Amino acid sequence: MSVDMPVSQRLLDWYDDHARTLPWRTPPGAAERPDPYRVWLSEIMLQQTTVAAVGPYFARFVGRWPMVTDLAAADEAELMAAWAGLGYYARARNLIACAREVTRLGGFPSTEEGLRALPGIGAYTAAAVAAIAFGERAVVVDANVERVVSRLFAIAEPLPGSRPRIRALADTITPDARAGDFAQAMMDLGATVCTPRNPRCYACPLTSACAAYAEGNPETYPVKPAKKAKPRRRGIAYWLESESAVLLVRRPDKGMLGGMRALPGGDWGETPEAAPPIPACWRHVGTVEHVFTHFALSLDVMAAELPARPIEGEWWPIDLIEQAGLPTLYARAAALGRASSEMLAL
DNA sequence: CAGACGTGGCT
DNA sequence: TAGCCAAGTCT
Structure with missing residues (x-):
């Protein structure tokens, strides 16, 4: 050549x-x-x-x-x-x-x-x-x-x-x-x-x-600028189970995971603070560590079971949770919630 | 223009 | 293993 x-x-x-x-x-x-x-x-x-x-x-x-x-x-x-x-x-x-x-x-x-x-x-x-x-x-x-x-x-x-x-x-x-x-x-x-x-x-x-x-x-090559440090944020996600279904929400179109299904929970910030969707006996079942492009998140997962679907919303059959289209962060949180409730049922 | 915006694989 | 990186776009 x-x-x-x-x-x-x-x-x-x-x-x-x-x-x-x-x-x-x-x-x-x-x-x-x-x-x-x-x-x-x-x-x-x-x-x-x-x-x-x-x-x-x-x-x-x-x-x-x-x-x-x-x-x-x-x-x-x-x-x-x-x-x-x-x-x-x-x-x-x-x-x-x-x-x-x-x-x-x-x-x-x-x-x-x-x-x-x-x-x-x-x-x-x-x-x-x-x-x-x-x-x-x-x-x-x-x-x-x-x-x-x-x-x-x-x-x-x-x-x-x-x-x-x-x-x-x-x-x-x-x-x-x-x-x-x-x-x-x-x-x-x-x-x-x-x-x-x-x-x-x-x-x-x-x-x-x-x-x-x-x-x-x-x-x-190519020469690149130094990366900035990622801040860490905290958040809470709630696994609320009733009659073999779990309560899901849809995130707002703007912002992180916009338009996607998710577990209920408040905003992410310095301190984890979010009111549960309903008063119940909430148990802390684990924490998901997830790294996004510009920050790292520690998401605490809380779980509770209640009879007779206590509130309105999208109740998704737990057996079919894989088909809900949860983004990876919430798929991991859901895995923790589901494992915890199955453990409890034994 | 610089920051927001996901995730998994590789080193 | 913690960081770097991937066929970028939008604001």
């Missing part, structure tokens, strides 16, 4: 042999383009989320809602429950809004600009869908591309200040043809070779063009 072959060509050649096989992809250089609906759905799911985590969710979603028009007609609560566990729940709320808008438009826009106007679609996703699903030349910059470009050009300026330069440099190496394959090739390279730690430079098709490799310190 010639060293003066353009970076884009070397990368595309590498991709032809090393592309990952993924459910939402067509093979490299395939004649037919992938379904825009599947490309869009996968891109939304993959935002800040690993391929491994997305796999089963993607399969369930396309099985249940095979076309964007099906998703547009979905029951919102069912969709939120199907998303439970994937995180960043604003994505699920935007997903259904976007599906409805696309259905109203009669299909996905094929341009970056048109895609960018849809809910939940930002600069990255608009470029990715335009390139992958519609073959448009678009400069696709995600965290993988930022890392690969930072290393190729040994960019010393830390993120996020270096973003404009990274984008400009990515533009210079993006080819006119096969822009979608090129974008996916950059992401595959970042995910499997040009990794954040212990990059496998010996397997990289671009080492001869890589400034960081020449310096001998690829792992030092």
Whole structure:
């Protein structure tokens, strides 16, 4: 392989042999383009989320809602429950809004600009869908591309200040043809070779063009600012059981776990303080330690059993609690409450 | 613009 | 193991 072959060509050649096989992809250089609906759905799911985590969710979603028009007609609560566990729940709320808008438009826009106007679609996703699903030349910059470009050009300026330069440099190496394959090739390279730690430079098709490799310190790029310390908050969740069912609530659309089902309980803060939904003999059955992006939470779980469903609300059969679509935090809290009441019944 | 917004896997 | 990190978007 010639060293003066353009970076884009070397990368595309590498991709032809090393592309990952993924459910939402067509093979490299395939004649037919992938379904825009599947490309869009996968891109939304993959935002800040690993391929491994997305796999089963993607399969369930396309099985249940095979076309964007099906998703547009979905029951919102069912969709939120199907998303439970994937995180960043604003994505699920935007997903259904976007599906409805696309259905109203009669299909996905094929341009970056048109895609960018849809809910939940930002600069990255608009470029990715335009390139992958519609073959448009678009400069696709995600965290993988930022890392690969930072290393190729040994960019010393830390993120996020270096973003404009990274984008400009990515533009210079993006080819006119096969822009979608090129974008996916950059992401595959970042995910499997040009990794954040212990990059496998010996397997990289671009080492001869890589400034960081020449310096001998690829792992030092991209330069990032120091992380801030996470504060710790406390909260309480109430497992109220009656007639083999448990009382669930729906969290407000704004804020943490917005729109998701949850156990009753007050706000989270410095001290755990929340009035129980009803006076009862509440037992402390455990504490869930959960780390979010910007704080850590200690959630104390209280449990009680009462006869004859004492208050109005959504009473969910405990045997079917897995289907309630609780986000992970509350799924863990529910496991504690359920185990405690089963223990008590023995 | 910097902070809010989840979760699980890897080192 | 505690921290880092993942195909970002919205405000």
